[in-house]
Amino acid sequence: MLERLPAEQVTLDGADGPAVGGANVTVNGVEPATIDAALAALSREGARWRYPQGVPEQVSTLLERELALVAQLNYAAYFLTVHDIMRFAREKGILAQGRGSAANSVICFCLGITEVD
Secondary structure: OOOOOOHHHOOOOOOOOOOOOOOOOOEOOEOOOOHHHHHHHHHHHHHHHHOOOOOOHHHHHHHHHHHHHHHHHOOHHHHHHHHHHHHHHHHOOOOOOOOOOOOOOHHHHHHOOOOOO
């Protein structure tokens, strides 16, 4: 039987494999100071990728609202981990799709976790 550990006792280190949970994250060659900053930077970069003609104001506003909520709830590591898993799966040709209650978020769309706008 697996023992459940409190989240505070679990650490993820991307040194020996793909970056997981924000470890070793760089955005435009810069390593963000916090995991929340990493998620925000990747999400904003993803928004520019998803909307090459310019990010609509409604999307930008919703993205900032979601990022604030994620930071408040300390869920940035979750989004970065799922983002990394999806990136890895796609690089390896593994069929994967984002699911769950967060799948409809602008963050997931901008990160490429889901494909539904």
